[in-house]
Amino acid sequence: MTKAVWKYHINKLFEYSQSNPELKWQVTNCVALDLVNHGDSALENEGILGWQFDWREGSHDLIQVAKSLKLQGESIVIGHSMGGFQSLYSTLISPLMFKFVIAIEPVTHGDEMASVVFAKKMLPAVAGAICTEFANEQEYYKYMKQRSFYRNFHPQVFRDFVDSEKIVNPDGTVRTKTTKQIQMICYHAGLRIFPRGLELISMIERPVVFVAGERATWTPKSCVGEVRNALQHGEFYEVPNGEHLVNCEDPDAIIEIIQKSLTKYVKEKSDTRTSELIDRKKYNELFDENYSKLAAEFFERKSKI
Amino acid sequence: MTKAVWKYHINKLFEYSQSNPELKWQVTNCVALDLVNHGDSALENEGILGWQFDWREGSHDLIQVAKSLKLQGESIVIGHSMGGFQSLYSTLISPLMFKFVIAIEPVTHGDEMASVVFAKKMLPAVAGAICTEFANEQEYYKYMKQRSFYRNFHPQVFRDFVDSEKIVNPDGTVRTKTTKQIQMICYHAGLRIFPRGLELISMIERPVVFVAGERATWTPKSCVGEVRNALQHGEFYEVPNGEHLVNCEDPDAIIEIIQKSLTKYVKEKSDTRTSELIDRKKYNELFDENYSKLAAEFFERKSKI
Structure with a gap:
C-alpha cells in the first residue's frame, strides 16, 4: 500500500491533538512516505527501479527522509506489514532517531519451512490475485471494491487509497501507480528477511509497540509470540477481530493505540519551534555541561580497576 | 582521523589503475569522507553536534553519500578502526550498495570485561594523551611529530593529515578541526557497539577483506580470531609488523591489498560513463527479462508442495 x-489517521491525530491542548504531547508534523517503488515514488522513479529489492533499503530511505526534515522535538515511526519491519529495522540503522516504534502486523521472520510455503504457495496465490491493469475506470473500481485485498478497508481509507493509485491512460484504460511486478518483487524480497528477521528484532533497543490483528493469519501466530519474546522493551496490543490489514480496516483502533503510546512514552513537551539561528552560547553551555558529565565518569584517571 | x-592511497591507486589499462578494473572515483564530527565535517557542523554519538550513524551517512553520488559501475567501501566497523555495518544497512568491504583493524566487539577495561583504563589513558589546542604552530608540529598517535605515520600521510587538521586562530594559537572532546565522545561511543558488534558482523552477507596489523594491540588478538570466524565470505590479511594505525604507517601494504582484492572480486569491466538519458526501451527489456525469470521461478502455480 501507499502513503x-x-x-485518515493523520487527520484524526491532528484533530485529537489540537482539541486536547492539555496533553503532554502535541502532533506538529506527520509525514507519510511512499516506498521507493510504490505510489508516487514509483512514478518519480519510473525507468530506474530494479528487479531486485531489499526491504532494508526502505529503512534507509526512511531515515534519510527523517534526517532531511531536520525536525525538532521527538519523533516516532509507525509502519505496517513490510513497513512494520522497515520501521523496526530503521532503529538499528539510526538508534537515536525515533523515540519509539509502532509496528502493526510487521512481517519479520519465518523458519525454512515457512519460507518454502511462502515461496511455493503464497507467492503464486498473491500473483494470481493482484491485478493492476484495467479496461476502464468502471472495471478498476469494480475490482477494487469486490476482489482486491483492499475491499474491506474503512470507507474513507478505501477512497483515499483507490483514488490516489488510479492512473487513467490516454486511451481510457486504467493502471495503478504501483505495478503488479513491483508488488511481487516486494513480496518475494521477504525471503531475504525471513531467515534473520527475528535476530534483527532481538537487537532493537528502542521501545516497540507491537500491534497484531486477532484474526490475522498473514503472519503465523507462532511468529507473533516469538517477536513478543524477542523484544526488549514495549507493549503488545491485539486488535479484536483485526485482520492483517487492520491499520486500514480498523483505523480508529490504531489511532487509539497511537494516542495511548504517545501519552506513555512522551514524558514532557518539547519546544518544537525551529530556531532560525543556532544559539551558539546556549549550545556551548549545554555541550560543556554534558561533556563534563561524560568526562567525569569516563575520561579522568581515578583508581586502578 | 580524517579523510x-x-x-596518498587514492593518488597511488589512480596511478596504478591508469598505468595498467589491461586490468579488469579501473578506478574512476575515489571518495574519502570526514565523519560528521571530524575534520571538515566538524567545522561544517560546528554548534550543532551532539555530546552523544552512535557509530552506526556514520554508516548511515556513508550510504547517504554513496547514494547521492549516483555512481555507475561497482563500488567498494574501505574503512579503518571505527571506520572499519562503520564500513562493515554499512553493508547491513544497504546490502546491495558495495561489492565488498575492506575493513582495516576494525573495532568490532568485546566481552563485558573488555568493556570495563576500555572504560576504566583505556579511555582515561587516551584522554591523557590527546591534545588539540596549542600555544603556536611550532608547538603544534612538535606535539604531532613527537608525542601524538600520528608520529609514526608514513611521511606523506603525516604531512597530509597534520597540515589539514591545523587551524591557526587570529591570536596565533592553534587548534585542530577535530576537538579532543569529540574524539573522546567517539571513543566512548564504542561501548555501545562492543556488546553486539560480533553479532552484527556475523550477519554480513558481502565479502569482507579483513586486514589486521601483526603487532596491533588496540583490538585484542582474540577479537581478530572471532571476527575471522564470524565472517561468511572474504579473506584475512595480516600486515607484517603492522600496528593499529597500519593504514597510515604502511600505506603501500594497504594499497597492495586493495589492488589484489579488486582483481579478485571485480569480474568484468563496467561501463562507468554516466548516461545522460535513461534508455527507457533498454531498461524495459532488461526489467522484463529479469522479472520473467523471477516470475517463472516463484509466481506461477506449478505443483503442490
Whole structure:
C-alpha cells in the first residue's frame, strides 16, 4: 500500500491533538512516505527501479527522509506489514532517531519451512490475485471494491487509497501507480528477511509497540509470540477481530493505540519551534555541561580497576 | 582521523589503475569522507553536534553519500578502526550498495570485561594523551611529530593529515578541526557497539577483506580470531609488523591489498560513463527479462508442495 492509507489517521491525530491542548504531547508534523517503488515514488522513479529489492533499503530511505526534515522535538515511526519491519529495522540503522516504534502486523521472520510455503504457495496465490491493469475506470473500481485485498478497508481509507493509485491512460484504460511486478518483487524480497528477521528484532533497543490483528493469519501466530519474546522493551496490543490489514480496516483502533503510546512514552513537551539561528552560547553551555558529565565518569584517571 | 589520511592511497591507486589499462578494473572515483564530527565535517557542523554519538550513524551517512553520488559501475567501501566497523555495518544497512568491504583493524566487539577495561583504563589513558589546542604552530608540529598517535605515520600521510587538521586562530594559537572532546565522545561511543558488534558482523552477507596489523594491540588478538570466524565470505590479511594505525604507517601494504582484492572480486569491466538519458526501451527489456525469470521461478502455480 501507499502513503494514501495514512491520511485518515493523520487527520484524526491532528484533530485529537489540537482539541486536547492539555496533553503532554502535541502532533506538529506527520509525514507519510511512499516506498521507493510504490505510489508516487514509483512514478518519480519510473525507468530506474530494479528487479531486485531489499526491504532494508526502505529503512534507509526512511531515515534519510527523517534526517532531511531536520525536525525538532521527538519523533516516532509507525509502519505496517513490510513497513512494520522497515520501521523496526530503521532503529538499528539510526538508534537515536525515533523515540519509539509502532509496528502493526510487521512481517519479520519465518523458519525454512515457512519460507518454502511462502515461496511455493503464497507467492503464486498473491500473483494470481493482484491485478493492476484495467479496461476502464468502471472495471478498476469494480475490482477494487469486490476482489482486491483492499475491499474491506474503512470507507474513507478505501477512497483515499483507490483514488490516489488510479492512473487513467490516454486511451481510457486504467493502471495503478504501483505495478503488479513491483508488488511481487516486494513480496518475494521477504525471503531475504525471513531467515534473520527475528535476530534483527532481538537487537532493537528502542521501545516497540507491537500491534497484531486477532484474526490475522498473514503472519503465523507462532511468529507473533516469538517477536513478543524477542523484544526488549514495549507493549503488545491485539486488535479484536483485526485482520492483517487492520491499520486500514480498523483505523480508529490504531489511532487509539497511537494516542495511548504517545501519552506513555512522551514524558514532557518539547519546544518544537525551529530556531532560525543556532544559539551558539546556549549550545556551548549545554555541550560543556554534558561533556563534563561524560568526562567525569569516563575520561579522568581515578583508581586502578 | 580524517579523510586527509587517504590522499596518498587514492593518488597511488589512480596511478596504478591508469598505468595498467589491461586490468579488469579501473578506478574512476575515489571518495574519502570526514565523519560528521571530524575534520571538515566538524567545522561544517560546528554548534550543532551532539555530546552523544552512535557509530552506526556514520554508516548511515556513508550510504547517504554513496547514494547521492549516483555512481555507475561497482563500488567498494574501505574503512579503518571505527571506520572499519562503520564500513562493515554499512553493508547491513544497504546490502546491495558495495561489492565488498575492506575493513582495516576494525573495532568490532568485546566481552563485558573488555568493556570495563576500555572504560576504566583505556579511555582515561587516551584522554591523557590527546591534545588539540596549542600555544603556536611550532608547538603544534612538535606535539604531532613527537608525542601524538600520528608520529609514526608514513611521511606523506603525516604531512597530509597534520597540515589539514591545523587551524591557526587570529591570536596565533592553534587548534585542530577535530576537538579532543569529540574524539573522546567517539571513543566512548564504542561501548555501545562492543556488546553486539560480533553479532552484527556475523550477519554480513558481502565479502569482507579483513586486514589486521601483526603487532596491533588496540583490538585484542582474540577479537581478530572471532571476527575471522564470524565472517561468511572474504579473506584475512595480516600486515607484517603492522600496528593499529597500519593504514597510515604502511600505506603501500594497504594499497597492495586493495589492488589484489579488486582483481579478485571485480569480474568484468563496467561501463562507468554516466548516461545522460535513461534508455527507457533498454531498461524495459532488461526489467522484463529479469522479472520473467523471477516470475517463472516463484509466481506461477506449478505443483503442490
